[in-house]
Amino acid sequence: MVWTTEELIRVRRALHAMPELALQEYETHRYLLNEISQLNQDWLTIRTVPEVPTAILVRLQGTHPTRTIGYRADMDALPIEEATGLPFSSRHAGVMHACGHDIHMTVGLGILAYFAEQQPKDNLIFFFQPAEEADFGGKHVYDLGVFSGEWRPDEFYGLHDNPQLPTGQIATRPGTLFAGTTEIHVTFTGKGGHAAFPQDSNDAIVAGAAFVSQVQTVVSRNVDPVQGGVVTLGTFQAGTAGNIIAETAHLDGTIRAFTQTNLVNMQQRVRTIAEAIGTMYGVQVDLELIQGGYMPVENDATLAQLMIDYFQADPTVAFADIAPAMTGEDFGFLLQQFPGVMFWLGVGDPDHPLHHAKMSPNEGALAAGVDAMVGFLNYRMEQ
Numbered sequence: 210m211v212w213t214t215e216e217l218i219r220v221r222r223a224l225h226a227m228p229e230l231a232l233q234e235y236e237t238h239r240y241l242l243n244e245i246s247q248l249n250q251d252w253l254t255i256r257t258v259p260e261v262p263t264a265i266l267v268r269l270q271g272t273h274p275t276r277t278i279g280y281r282a283d284m285d286a287l288p289i290e291e292a293t294g295l296p297f298s299s300r301h302a303g304v305m306h307a308c309g310h311d312i313h314m315t316v317g318l319g320i321l322a323y324f325a326e327q328q329p330k331d332n333l334i335f336f337f338q339p340a341e342e343a344d345f346g347g348k349h350v351y352d353l354g355v356f357s358g359e360w361r362p363d364e365f366y367g368l369h370d371n372p373q374l375p376t377g378q379i380a381t382r383p384g385t386l387f388a389g390t391t392e393i394h395v396t397f398t399g400k401g402g403h404a405a406f407p408q409d410s411n412d413a414i415v416a417g418a419a420f421v422s423q424v425q426t427v428v429s430r431n432v433d434p435v436q437g438g439v440v441t442l443g444t445f446q447a448g449t450a451g452n453i454i455a456e457t458a459h460l461d462g463t464i465r466a467f468t469q470t471n472l473v474n475m476q477q478r479v480r481t482i483a484e485a486i487g488t489m490y491g492v493q494v495d496l497e498l499i500q501g502g503y504m505p506v507e508n509d510a511t512l513a514q515l516m517i518d519y520f521q522a523d524p525t526v527a528f529a530d531i532a533p534a535m536t537g538e539d540f541g542f543l544l545q546q547f548p549g550v551m552f553w554l555g556v557g558d559p560d561h562p563l564h565h566a567k568m569s570p571n572e573g574a575l576a577a578g579v580d581a582m583v584g585f586l587n588y589r590m591e592q
């Protein structure tokens with residue numbers, strides 16, 4: 210490791226305090242560029258992408274390259290009011306790094322800082338990616354043709370922090386690691402009116418409530434229980450007062466499955482239910498189902514096994530086998546274009562899951578993550 214633990218913590222706390230939503234990561238972008246510009250530039254090239262202005266790519270020229278290896282860290286945060294009480298809490302009201310992307314960026318910078326001092330044998334590309342939680346930034350950048358020519362990785366790696374695992378533990382598996390997801394955005398529009406005269410209205414809340422209940426049958430009745438799936442509705446906004454019948458109800462949610470086939474079937478069921486509710490309750494239905502880049506995260510079997518073998522043989526790494534999770538990740542899209550591996554990095558906060566307002570990763574994971582990945586990349590470059 211080139212950066213000390215103290216330097217990693219300094220960077221992580223600065224990033225934690227400046228969380229920004231998808232495609233708005235301008236302060237984060239400036240901060241990362243400033244840190245990267247202070248590294249040794251001898252074999253380092255920085256590239257920005259005008260069409261996705263918060264993205265940053267960095268290429269390190271290898272000494273005797275046989276391949277180009279990509280490493281991705283995501284940058285965006287979530288619309289959550291932080292409640293950790295930490296002295297370096299979010300400075301941005303209602304926005305929080307509650308998914309640990311501050312950890313991801315810091316580990317990425319730590320690995321980059323190491324190879325900016327120790328020139329790698331193979332070429333390395335670091336991709337600081339906007340918009341993982343929404344708007345699938347990885348797909349946007351890929352679709353622009355950015356990963357071509359000398360910026361084309363032969364293989365791609367990335368990590369996600371995991372509060373349920375002990376600090377510094379690494380876990381992954383060959384094949385499916387995370388689900389594919391689809392965002393649900395639906396508005397039911399009926400006819401508002403006085404609470405006393407329901408016969409003259411079409412109540413959007415009743416339609417929305419029926420939708421909430423009915424979509425519960427998608428997983429319980431339409432998905433093979435052995436394969437599993439998720440339909441969660443995370444928002445329901447309707448109404449202004451107890452004695453007014455609401456004209457509109459808006460709900461947002463997510464559909465998840467480990468295979469694209471199951472995901473598409475679930476999308477169709479959700480669409481059918483929404484349309485049927487429109488007919489049953491006499492409301493207009495505006496439904497958007499957006500998958501974008503949130504494909505199932507499929508680890509390349511050979512590269513994942515290589516990584517697992519390396520980590521299991523390294524006495525400094527605590528490695529654990531793990532089952533797939535229903536988390537989504539738009540890295541799944543990039544792993545459909547390039548072989549590669551995503552892995553979990555334990556951050557030891559079992560009482561506060563990802564997306565919780567009190568989630569507080571243990572910073573001991575930073576050095577563990579950098580050391581493990583630097584070790585693996587050096588090993589991979591000998592193959």
Ligand SMILES: CC(=O)N[C@@H](CCC[C@H](N)C(=O)O)C(=O)O
Nearest residue numbers: 342343390391392463536537538
């Ligand atoms: C790691 C993580 O938490 N990722 C997000 C990805 C969101 C995908 C999309 N916006 C959706 O809501 O389906 C997750 O919620 O798993």
